Amino acid sequence: MKAAVYRGGGRLGAEEWPRPSIGDGELLLRLRGCGLCGSDIAKIVDPATRVPAVFGHEVVGEVAAVGGGVSAYVVGDRVVAAHHVPCGECHYCRRGSDSMCAAFKASNLDPGGFAEYVRVPVPNVRHATFRVPPHVSDEAASFVEPLACCLRAVRRARVQAGDTAVVVGLGSIGCLFVQLLKRARAAVVGADALAQRAVFARDLGADAAGTLEAAADAQRELSAGRGADLVVLTGGGAAVLPWAAAVARDGGAVHYFAGGGGDALPLPLETLYHRELTITATYSSSPSDLAEAFGLIAGGAVEVDRLITHRVPLERLAAGVDLMRRREAFKVYVTP
């Protein structure tokens, strides 16, 4: 079968790759499409990434084969399947640190979503696979995983109704945050250097959006001068952290949701101490977040279709990566 294979040093292209065979309890999916995530790009630019590798974890596929003992799915079903599943029983899982569970890190789709066929392991079939209803498009379904990560972040950040929240970076993830924070009944301010992204964020419900400077003014006004209860960083971490700390209110929080290599914390701990600031982060999602995200998408509660701006076949994945890195694309959707 064909897969988009990363060979290191920026080399990414379509190659022949062994088609996975499935065992009991597993599914084989024929790829329908897979979203390109910022974390895929982070791995491509990280020299420590082990190669060869097939990325892609926002997978929508059609069931091509069903392993022994699987009764919940039949050949031909259209499903969305996520890549990581925690054990649900260990110390980490019992405390909500699902994404730190050893089983979570060890589980994965095989070989990854940027391939013509994908094997879905047993725990993923049981806990992270959802049948897509006819009224939901493939492209919308591919947002279940990224939306789940954002849902978990909003929960971990303990957003309350009446909060003022600032979202830095209005790419596809920032636009999901804008919508979820509005659903949590916060006043939402978006910040992005690209003017058309700010316009789009306002269209999706942000109370205000603009450059960092405009966002700082807007959050001050919306919070009656206190500053933002929460600042969510979806990009530009190191450069904007001092700014984020400055616009957060005393006792407020900064939530880091980016994962870019080299981001550091240029923030005096003294500031953290005297202003009781909280810094939190979210990496990935749990099965319950996936289920909730699936429900929101199936119910049409979150606008996702308009976030996909570019569609590329597997052979042109590298071009899709360039489009995202140049910030020309919001979201790139990859098809076989």
Ligand SMILES: [Zn+2]
């Ligand atoms: Zn992702």
Ligand SMILES: [Zn+2]
């Ligand atoms: Zn666990």
